[in-house]
Amino acid sequence: MYAFDYHRPASLAEAAQLLAGNPDAKLLAGGQTYIPTLKQRLAKPAAVIDLGRIAELRGIREEAGGVTIGATTPHAEVANSPIVKRVIPALAALAEGIGDPQVRNRGTIGGSIANNDPAADYPAAVVGLGATVRTSKGRAIAADDFFTGMFETALAPDEIVTAVHFPKPEKAAYAKFPNPASRYAIVGVFVAKTAGGVRVAVTGASPCVFRATALEQALAASWSAAAIDGVTIDPSNLNSDIHAQADYRAHLIKVMAKRAIEAAG
Amino acid sequence: MRVSMTVNGKAVSGEVEPRTLLVEFLRQHLGLTGTHVGCDTSQCGCCVVHVDGASAKACTLLAVQVDGSTVTTIEGLAQGGKLHPLQQAFHEHHGLQCGFCTPGMIMSAADLLQRNPDPTEHEVREWLEGNLCRCTGYHNIVKAILAAAQSMRGMAKAAE
Numbered sequence: 001m002y003a004f005d006y007h008r009p010a011s012l013a014e015a016a017q018l019l020a021g022n023p024d025a026k027l028l029a030g031g032q033t034y035i036p037t038l039k040q041r042l043a044k045p046a047a048v049i050d051l052g053r054i055a056e057l058r059g060i061r062e063e064a065g066g067v068t069i070g071a072t073t074p075h076a077e078v079a080n081s082p083i084v085k086r087v088i089p090a091l092a093a094l095a096e097g098i099g100d101p102q103v104r105n106r107g108t109i110g111g112s113i114a115n116n117d118p119a120a121d122y123p124a125a126v127v128g129l130g131a132t133v134r135t136s137k138g139r140a141i142a143a144d145d146f147f148t149g150m151f152e153t154a155l156a157p158d159e160i161v162t163a164v165h166f167p168k169p170e171k172a173a174y175a176k177f178p179n180p181a182s183r184y185a186i187v188g189v190f191v192a193k194t195a196g197g198v199r200v201a202v203t204g205a206s207p208c209v210f211r212a213t214a215l216e217q218a219l220a221a222s223w224s225a226a227a228i229d230g231v232t233i234d235p236s237n238l239n240s241d242i243h244a245q246a247d248y249r250a251h252l253i254k255v256m257a258k259r260a261i262e263a264a265g
Numbered sequence: 266m267r268v269s270m271t272v273n274g275k276a277v278s279g280e281v282e283p284r285t286l287l288v289e290f291l292r293q294h295l296g297l298t299g300t301h302v303g304c305d306t307s308q309c310g311c312c313v314v315h316v317d318g319a320s321a322k323a324c325t326l327l328a329v330q331v332d333g334s335t336v337t338t339i340e341g342l343a344q345g346g347k348l349h350p351l352q353q354a355f356h357e358h359h360g361l362q363c364g365f366c367t368p369g370m371i372m373s374a375a376d377l378l379q380r381n382p383d384p385t386e387h388e389v390r391e392w393l394e395g396n397l398c399r400c401t402g403y404h405n406i407v408k409a410i411l412a413a414a415q416s417m418r419g420m421a422k423a424a425e
Contacts, residue, residue, distance in 0.1 A: 001284040002284070003282060003283070003284055004283055004284060005283065006266065006283030006327075006329050008329070008332075028327075028330075031325060031326065031327070031330065032307065032325060035286075035307075035325045035326070035327065036306060036307055036325060038284070039305070039306075048283065050327075050329070050330060052330055076319070099394075099395070100310070100394040100395025100396075101320060101373065101376065101377070101392055101394065101395055102310065102313055102320050102321050102322045102373070102395045103307070103322075103395065105319040105320060105321055106321050106322075106325070106326070181308070182308075183394065
């Protein structure tokens with residue numbers, strides 16, 4: 001690790017002020033991605049702003065029939081939350097499948113979505129459920145506008161995720177084909193029947209989470225695994241790497257979508 | 266920067282750089298070398314300790330992040346010179362060969378058993394996702410954890 005200055009603000013306002021005054025500073029939430037990045041010297045921040053002690057950023061509450069999760073809430077807390085399990089069990093199950101228990105004890109939802117790793121699980125839930133990302137600038141960013149590309153989001157450089165609000169779906173489930181070592185998604189598919197229609201979000205398969213509109217249309221016509229039999233997934237924009245070729249990922253999207261639809265009931 | 270924390274029930278403090286990892290603070294500043302550094306990439310779990318009661322990988326935490334926290338390492342498990350039931354069970358069931366992964370295995374398992382005192386074999390194996398052993402093939406590790414769970418349930422019942 002390169003040396004850096006360290007700040008531990010006690011409030012969101014203080015954190016936002018520090019970030020605005022330090023263009024070369026980076027935010028630290030759970031650190032389960034960022035600390036390994038620092039250790040490999042892939043990043044050289046002038047300062048690290050630790051969000052870990054800001055009480056207002058952490059916690060889970062019911063809101064408008066859905067669930068609002070504070071940005072620094074760890075995955076284990078989401079996975080074990082009685083509120084999340086009751087209102088959106090698919091979201092609790094997704095959180096339970098991230099990484100390993102120690103990663104889930106430290107890693108946070110805000111950190112995951114702000115990082116927007118192409119193979120992360122949370123982006124699939126945020127897009128699949130049509131969630132809203134709230135920020136320190138008072139913005140409420142729709143999921144469809146938040147994830148803009150590989151490791152890229154709609155956040156301004158001095159903007160901090162404060163919470164994510166998930167509306168309650170009628171039905172939802174997530175199915176992933178994990179990398180056996182890392183548990184990152186080789187392909188993960190989140191399906192949801194929501195008040196605004198059917199949503200299918202795919203992670204792991206391409207440089208950024210995306211909505212599989214052909215699957216959505218087929219499922220809107222008939223909510224069943226058989227309904228997507230005739231749909232063809234175009235592999236041309238999908239990733240090919242040592243774990244899976246693009247055409248195999250295209251195949252997995254349909255298999256995971258079917259498993260998710262069956263799990264959602 | 267000065268950090269202070271409670272490690273194995275004892276108040277400690279030390280001068281660290283912001284980039285000092287918790288595992289470096291434990292091993293190099295406090296001399297608690299029971300917490301191992303295996304892969305140093307958050308995968309192997311040899312460095313698992315408890316921070317405020319929850320298991321965490323000490324190679325993926327800055328010492329400054331846990332300033333003010335309570336940390337338990339493998340050295341803090343045995344009480345009054347008596348091995349913790351997990352340590353005893355690893356001994357009895359030959360849950361180790363080289364022993365390098367053992368501190369992390371035991372600290373991880375201790376977190377599982379405080380959440381789930383009666384896990385199934387499958388639940389134990391799932392929980393060990395973040396702990397790698399390259400010697401034993403996990404069989405006796407799982408056996409040891411299940412045996413420890415049983416003995417701890419017996420102790421809890423006897424205490425009632």
